[in-house]
Amino acid sequence: MSDDIGDLPSHRPLQGLRVLECSSFVAGPSGCMTLATMGADVIRVDPIGGAADHGRWPVSNRTGESLYWSALNRGKRSVCVDLRQPEGRELVVSLATLPGPDAGVIVDNNVGRPWLAYDALVQRRSDLIQVHIQGHPDGRPAVDYTVNAEVGVPDITGPASVAEPVNHVLPAWDLLTGMTAVTALLSALRRRDRTGEGSFLSLALADVALAGVASLGWLAEAAERGDRPRHGNHVYGSFGVDFATLDHHRVMVVALTSRQWKNLRDVTKTDRVFRALEEALQVDLAVETDRYQLRETIAAVLRPWFAARTVDEVTQELDAAQVLWSRYRTMAEAVKELAKVPDGTVVTQLEQPGIGVVTSARSPIRSHGVYTEPRAAPRLGENTDEVLTAVLGLDPHEVSRLHDRGVIGGER
Amino acid sequence: MSDDIGDLPSHRPLQGLRVLECSSFVAGPSGCMTLATMGADVIRVDPIGGAADHGRWPVSNRTGESLYWSALNRGKRSVCVDLRQPEGRELVVSLATLPGPDAGVIVDNNVGRPWLAYDALVQRRSDLIQVHIQGHPDGRPAVDYTVNAEVGVPDITGPASVAEPVNHVLPAWDLLTGMTAVTALLSALRRRDRTGEGSFLSLALADVALAGVASLGWLAEAAERGDRPRHGNHVYGSFGVDFATLDHHRVMVVALTSRQWKNLRDVTKTDRVFRALEEALQVDLAVETDRYQLRETIAAVLRPWFAARTVDEVTQELDAAQVLWSRYRTMAEAVKELAKVPDGTVVTQLEQPGIGVVTSARSPIRSHGVYTEPRAAPRLGENTDEVLTAVLGLDPHEVSRLHDRGVIGGER
Numbered sequence: 001m002s003d004d005i006g007d008l009p010s011h012r013p014l015q016g017l018r019v020l021e022c023s024s025f026v027a028g029p030s031g032c033m034t035l036a037t038m039g040a041d042v043i044r045v046d047p048i049g050g051a052a053d054h055g056r057w058p059v060s061n062r063t064g065e066s067l068y069w070s071a072l073n074r075g076k077r078s079v080c081v082d083l084r085q086p087e088g089r090e091l092v093v094s095l096a097t098l099p100g101p102d103a104g105v106i107v108d109n110n111v112g113r114p115w116l117a118y119d120a121l122v123q124r125r126s127d128l129i130q131v132h133i134q135g136h137p138d139g140r141p142a143v144d145y146t147v148n149a150e151v152g153v154p155d156i157t158g159p160a161s162v163a164e165p166v167n168h169v170l171p172a173w174d175l176l177t178g179m180t181a182v183t184a185l186l187s188a189l190r191r192r193d194r195t196g197e198g199s200f201l202s203l204a205l206a207d208v209a210l211a212g213v214a215s216l217g218w219l220a221e222a223a224e225r226g227d228r229p230r231h232g233n234h235v236y237g238s239f240g241v242d243f244a245t246l247d248h249h250r251v252m253v254v255a256l257t258s259r260q261w262k263n264l265r266d267v268t269k270t271d272r273v274f275r276a277l278e279e280a281l282q283v284d285l286a287v288e289t290d291r292y293q294l295r296e297t298i299a300a301v302l303r304p305w306f307a308a309r310t311v312d313e314v315t316q317e318l319d320a321a322q323v324l325w326s327r328y329r330t331m332a333e334a335v336k337e338l339a340k341v342p343d344g345t346v347v348t349q350l351e352q353p354g355i356g357v358v359t360s361a362r363s364p365i366r367s368h369g370v371y372t373e374p375r376a377a378p379r380l381g382e383n384t385d386e387v388l389t390a391v392l393g394l395d396p397h398e399v400s401r402l403h404d405r406g407v408i409g410g411e412r
Numbered sequence: 413m414s415d416d417i418g419d420l421p422s423h424r425p426l427q428g429l430r431v432l433e434c435s436s437f438v439a440g441p442s443g444c445m446t447l448a449t450m451g452a453d454v455i456r457v458d459p460i461g462g463a464a465d466h467g468r469w470p471v472s473n474r475t476g477e478s479l480y481w482s483a484l485n486r487g488k489r490s491v492c493v494d495l496r497q498p499e500g501r502e503l504v505v506s507l508a509t510l511p512g513p514d515a516g517v518i519v520d521n522n523v524g525r526p527w528l529a530y531d532a533l534v535q536r537r538s539d540l541i542q543v544h545i546q547g548h549p550d551g552r553p554a555v556d557y558t559v560n561a562e563v564g565v566p567d568i569t570g571p572a573s574v575a576e577p578v579n580h581v582l583p584a585w586d587l588l589t590g591m592t593a594v595t596a597l598l599s600a601l602r603r604r605d606r607t608g609e610g611s612f613l614s615l616a617l618a619d620v621a622l623a624g625v626a627s628l629g630w631l632a633e634a635a636e637r638g639d640r641p642r643h644g645n646h647v648y649g650s651f652g653v654d655f656a657t658l659d660h661h662r663v664m665v666v667a668l669t670s671r672q673w674k675n676l677r678d679v680t681k682t683d684r685v686f687r688a689l690e691e692a693l694q695v696d697l698a699v700e701t702d703r704y705q706l707r708e709t710i711a712a713v714l715r716p717w718f719a720a721r722t723v724d725e726v727t728q729e730l731d732a733a734q735v736l737w738s739r740y741r742t743m744a745e746a747v748k749e750l751a752k753v754p755d756g757t758v759v760t761q762l763e764q765p766g767i768g769v770v771t772s773a774r775s776p777i778r779s780h781g782v783y784t785e786p787r788a789a790p791r792l793g794e795n796t797d798e799v800l801t802a803v804l805g806l807d808p809h810e811v812s813r814l815h816d817r818g819v820i821g822g823e824r
Contacts, residue, residue, distance in 0.1 A: 010611045013603035025668075030627055034592070038599045052669050057649025057704060058633035058640075067629030067636075068649075074627075137758070137778070141736050145647055149654075149664040152743030154645075157581045158570050165654065165662055165740045167645045169569045172584035175624055179591035180446070184777045186598035187450045191425035193605065199422045200780050207758040207776035210750075212587055213743065214773030215442055217479030219759065221470035222743035223771035224479075228470075233566075233579045235557055237469025237480075242561075242577065250577055252561040256437075257464050292469060324553050328577045331564030331625065331634035338622075346549070346619040347631065359635040361626030364619035365596045366549070368612050 005344065010367040012039025018391070019043070019185070020096045021076065022108040022116060024051035026144070026171050027205060028133050029072040031178030032107055035185075036075035037363040037374070043387055044073060045092055048080045048409030050380050065354045073377040074350075074360070079388075080381035080409035087407045089115050094392055097125035101193060107181060109133040111141070118200040127198035129188045131181045134204040142205050144171035151209040152222070159232045177208045231295075239291035241299050242328065243306035245314055250328040251306065253318075258286045260324045267321035268305040277301075335359055344371070352376045381410015417756065422779040424451025430803070431455070431597070432508045433488065434520040434528060436463035438556070438583050439617060440545050441484040443590030444519055447597075448487035449775040449786070455799055456485060457504055460492045460821030462792050477766045485789040486762075486772070491800075492793035492821035499819045501527050506804055509537035513605060519593060521545040523553070530612040539610035541600045543593045546616040554618050556583035563621040564634070571644045589620045643707075651703035653711050654740065655718035657726050662740040663718065665730075670698045672736045679733035680717040689713075747771055756783070764788045793822015 009015075017040040021032040029044070036042040046054070056068045079095075082088040093115065096106040104125045109132070110116050118130045135142030145167055148154060158166030180203060188199035213219055221228065233242045233252070239261065240254035255261035265271040274285055277297065283290040291298060306314060311327060318325050329337065338347040339359075350360035353376055362371040388394045388408065402408045421427075429452040433444040441456070448454040458466070468480045491507075494500040505527065508518040516537045521544070522528050530542045547554030557579055560566060570578030592615060600611035625631055633640065645654045645664070651673065652666035667673035677683040686697055689709070695702040703710060718726060723739060730737050741749065750759040751771075762772035765788055774783040800806045800820065814820045 009607075010600070010603070010609070010613075013599040013611065017602075026628070033627060034595060038596075055700070057701065058629050058637070059701075060632070061636045067632040069629075071627050071629040071632065142738070143647075143652075143666055143668065143736065145645075145652055145666060146664050146736065146738035149662075149738045149740040150746065152741055152746050153582050154740060155742045158578050159574060159576075162571060162574075164571075165645070166570050166578065167654070167664070168580045168582065168584070169648065170565050170580065170584055170624075171628070172580070172582055172588070175627075176584070176587050176591060179588060179595055180776065183446060183591055183595050183598065184450075186595065186602065187425040188422070190429075190598065190602065190605070191422070193602070195421075197422070199425065201422075202778050202781065203776045204758075207773075210746070210758050211773040211776040213582075214759065214771070215445060215483050215587075216438070216583070217470045217481075217483040218743060219747055220472070220479040220483065220770040220772065223747045224473045225470070227742045227744045233557075233577070235555075236581065240555075240557055242579070250561075252558050252579070254555055254557060256555065288467070289469065289471075324555065324558065326554070326558035326561045328561040328566060329564055330567045330639045331630060332639045334562065334564050334622070335631055335635045346616075346622050347626065355632075358632040359626070360632065361619075361623040364592065364615045364623040366614050369614065 004370040006370040011372040015039035016102045018103040020106045024053040026174035027177040028109050031182040042076040044076045060355045070377040075375040077383035078378035079384045105129045107131045131185045132202040136206045137204040144174045147206045147209045156230050173209045238288050245311045247310045249311035253325040263321045263323050384410035416782040418782040423784040427451035428514045430515040432518045436465040438586035439589040440521050443594040454488040456488045457491050472767045482789040487787040489795035490790040491796045517541045519543045543597045544614040548618045549616040556586045559618045559621040585621045650700050657723045659722045661723035665737040675733045796822035
């Protein structure tokens with residue numbers, strides 16, 4: 001099913017759509033990268049020399065170029081403009097407000113650029129769609145780590161023995177904000193296709209985080225019950241925790257459903273122990289709530305089974321018994337193991353200009369079971385000339401003069 | 413700008429669209445909840461008595477009902493059907509393949525239900541759009557905690573002193589998968605609107621996680637440099653870390669840009685210390701990479717400033733200096749503080765049938781600066797009869813007979 005690579009029309013449902021991206025860091029760029037994956041012509045505009053995210057870590061050992069920037073901008077076109085010059089601004093406004101049902105769409109995260117605000121742009125195209133990404137809804141800046149602190153997740157993350165907040169490392173709110181932004185964009189586009197009306201949509205990272213924990217019932221819980229205790233690697237509300245194997249690997253084992261729980265008892269031959277426990281404690285471990293409340297006891301009963309087996313033995317037995325589990329691996333281990341899988345996983349190699357062959361990923365969205373190949377990121381400013389001539393219709397001599405006056409940057 | 417609440421047409425861009433949701437747990441339900449927020453008629457089908465997620469924690473102290481289920485299903489309609497009976501299956505297939513440009517769209521995460529697979533459904537509507545959510549791309553189950561273990565994030569999360577993997581608590585991959593699924597759905601819908609062609613799209617939680625870390629350049633980094641060390645609450649690749657205040661609060665302070673870094677030096681009056689350090693160590697702390705490499709030293713220089721001030725003093729001084737920072741608060745503190753803000757934040761109260769007034773959230777997507785009110789979740793099976801009569805066009809007597817034979821469930 002999933003071990004094919006191709007390029008079906010259904011992989012590129014947004015072919016023809018043109019989106020102007022004036023954003024940096026993770027949220028806007030990651031969302032627009034998904035649009036590019038689906039065939040949209042995403043034109044990212046940066047100041048000459050790049051935005052503040054252009055050299056961000058991780059950087060390549062080989063060339064010093066940012067692995068981060070090149071990963072987040074795969075499949076886009078890059079245009080460099082001096083945003084302080086009125087002529088430069090005019091170019092950006094023109095790109096944002098191009099005519100036609102497949103253009104007039106902009107994603108931005110700008111602060112303090114009134115010429116790029118909706119009120120200004122809508123003068124040039126009345127059915128503009130703008131998705132404006134913010135830190136806080138009042139315009140104050142924020143980043144993933146600061147909104148996560150505000151929303152209370154670090155307080156319940158990490159080992160129970162730790163007293164301080166534990167930040168997550170994954171910029172989860174950034175990635176979710178980016179994808180929410182493009183969901184909003186595509187919804188507004190459907191409405192415009194049908195009614196001819198544009199939209200000004202804004203969303204703040206801080207709001208995405210609050211709405212995100214609210215969508216899991218966590219704010220309601222905190223309001224009713226107060227703060228949940230931090231409990232390490234246990235899955236909340238069910239049974240799931242990590243175990244060490246004989247050869248010092250670690251595995252994460254989860255029993256959400258009664259079937260998964262039964263399989264786990266059977267394979268570890270602990271069924272009679274748990275039946276006796278159920279009798280003694282007057283509980284029913286087939287019920288998720290009871291498993292959650294007795295999580296420490298369950299883990300203690302199961303631990304010796306894992307401690308007595310190598311990870312290979314654990315793998316064989318748990319897979320055969322259809323237990324829900326995974327082995328913890330480091331990112332380097334994951335890369336190494338996935339490289340051994342005959343081609344066809346989501347992870348692949350990509351020739352990235354400016355860096356060389358890098359480990360990258362295909363889109364996780366398969367069409368008819370088929371993955372598509374990813375496209376590399378442009379070099380900064382690589383497409384300035386081609387976009388200004390082919391998209392804006394400027395004369396090559398005029399483009400040359402704009403270069404001379406420092407209004408635009410990038411390769412000539 | 414953002415302190416208005418309303419219900420503009422641009423809040424409901426998907427009005428008229430009908431989506432059948434046959435999924436459970438977080439990914440599918442959270443994505444479809446976003447569609448419902450934007451005006452789509454999302455019909456969630458569950459087995460009679462509910463799916464495995466129906467009673468999931470957190471549950472309400474007041475009624476025992478799931479705060480989780482009711483949060484994830486806000487604004488949807490709920491239909492209960494016996495999926496083991498052919499007649500029940502036929503009802504679900506009919507709902508999935510309704511005619512018209514605004515229907516024939518299904519999101520599911522089913523395993524082992526061939527009657528709900530694309531190959532079967534497409535026989536009934538050739539331009540069907542199906543988005544199928546999986547654990548692994550080969551169909552094996554997975555949950556957020558197991559894919560996170562596979563992808564290597566727990567290995568770099570948590571205090572540097574901890575040797576074991578640290579799971580994140582937020583089901584970040586689930587939420588991101590849900591939003592990716594609906595982005596794929598809306599893209600396929602635009603293509604169908606234009607070409608008349610349907611799509612079968614699938615995406616696996618494990619692939620979303622791998623593609624997610626790849627999009628940050630982290631897989632490329634691991635392939636080049638091996639594993640990144642775990643370094644606690646420090647922001648990777650820049651300067652950002654937490655500090656304790658005199659009155660035992662904690663704050664997260666970030667200096668991503670050179671402006672933020674300058675502001676932080678100025679307000680803490682450490683500019684001359686850092687200038688001397690720059691000379692002594694031959695570094696330029698205005699450069700992000702240098703700040704990252706000297707993060708421990710920078711933190712040590714700044715720590716006494718925070719330790720000598722209460723959180724109120726820190727708040728006043730950092731805000732006045734436009735430093736990027738936030739105070740850590742627990743979720744209960746966040747709820748309490750947000751309740752004091754005059755109405756207009758993303759967090760609000762919602763009357764949830766079966767529970768009472770719960771702390772919930774509006775959509776983070778504002779239209780023209782205006783939030784919309786959220787809608788409550790249905791009770792399980794609340795809309796079975798209304799959907800079968802008004803949407804499928806069944807006769808009320810027939811619906812009554814289906815109840816009698818146990819083919820459908822929910823309120824009569």
